[in-house]
Amino acid sequence: xxxxxxxxxxxxxxxxxxxxxxxxxxxxxxxxxxxxxxxxxxxxxxxxxxxxxxxxxxxxxxxxxxxxxxxxxxxxxxxxxxxxxxxxxxxxxxxxxxxxxxxxxxxxxxxxxxxxxxxxxxxxxxxxxxxxxxxxxxxxxxxxxxxxxxxxxx
Numbered sequence: 400x401x402x403x404x405x406x407x408x409x410x411x412x413x414x415x416x417x418x419x420x421x422x423x424x425x426x427x428x429x430x431x432x433x434x435x436x437x438x439x440x441x442x443x444x445x446x447x448x449x450x451x452x453x454x455x456x457x458x459x460x461x462x463x464x465x466x467x468x469x470x471x472x473x474x475x476x477x478x479x480x481x482x483x484x485x486x487x488x489x490x491x492x493x494x495x496x497x498x499x500x501x502x503x504x505x506x507x508x509x510x511x512x513x514x515x516x517x518x519x520x521x522x523x524x525x526x527x528x529x530x531x532x533x534x535x536x537x538x539x540x541x542x543x544x545x546x547x548x549x550x551x552x553x
Contacts, residue, residue: 403515407507407522414530415500422551424454424500424529427536433489435545447539449481450532451492456480459499461525465506465518500529 416425428436428451436448445453457480463470474480484492507515507522515522540546 403512403519404507404510407515407519407526408504410523410526411500411503411507414526414533415504418551421530422533422537424533424536425497426550427533427540428493428496429550430547431489431540431545435540435543436489436492438543439539440542443539445481445535447536448485448489448492450535450539451496452482452484453480454529454532455492455496455499456483457528458496458503458525461521462499462503462506465514465521 413419413421414424416423418426428447431447433448436451437446439446456474460470474483484495487495503522503525510518537546537552546552
């Protein structure tokens with residue numbers, strides 16, 4: 400396995416589910432009720448549910464792009480990505496984001512170096528975008544009092 404694959408896998412696994420010096424997406428959404436996922440203060444632009452919806456939209460879209468699959472039509476603006484999956488339950492949304500993130504790992508593991516070089520920037524942006532929003536999720540959980548500091552980030 401060459402260095403590019405090792406780095407990309409380490410980054411995806413860290414942002415998704417492996418404990419490092421920052422909280423992973425998996426940890427940030429663990430043990431959240433649907434009520435907690437939908438909660439937001441008046442001044443907050445997005446709930447946890449909306450943030451995970453946004454992540455699912457982009458992470459699934461880029462995954463399909465890298466796999467050479469036909470993409471659905473793009474939404475008109477980024478704001479729409481926070482509500483596109485609002486008709487599903489929190490449980491289904493969490494299941495889908497876990498499936499997409501697991502598939503990212505599989506796709507990178509099975510890709511050759513030429514494929515990884517072609518999509519390296521997209522993969523890195525996906526991981527950085529995921530961890531950016533994971534920080535927002537932890538912040539919201541702290542505000543609502545549902546964050547367990549034993550999971551990291553006191």
